[in-house]
Amino acid sequence: MFETINERIKHVLDTLYKGNVTAMSKATYIKRTTLSSIVGADGNTPGFDVIMKIAEISSHRISMEWLIRGTGDMCLGEKENAPLVDNSGSNNRIHDVSNINNGDTINRLLSIVEQKDKQINTLLNILQNNKVG
Known part of the structure; x- marks a missing residue:
């Protein structure tokens, strides 16, 4: 379904952060511009450090196997359908900062x-x- 690593990172962004690049950037400590260049029109290939940050620091415990190869489930836990970002307000705030740490x-x-x-x-x-x- 998600053939490239860029598509899988975009899926993480859309599913867990409701498309909010800034929220994902803050949660994973990856520069916003770096994430934008990966999931945007540029389609830059992410480096090892970016992949590790998404898998290791993300509070949703993203599966490395899924992220790199596209096999298995996206999340190691049961939090896949629980987005971290609430887009209902105009400020797009992260609604559970405690999950990040x-x-x-x-x-x-x-x-x-x-x-x-x-x-x-x-x-x-x-x-x-x-x-x-």
């Missing part, structure tokens, strides 16, 4: 940091062993 996201990020710490320590040990030998 929820505990699940924090725990996932902490887990990633712990993994990176282990990798850094392993690399430091390798460097120390190479200096000695």
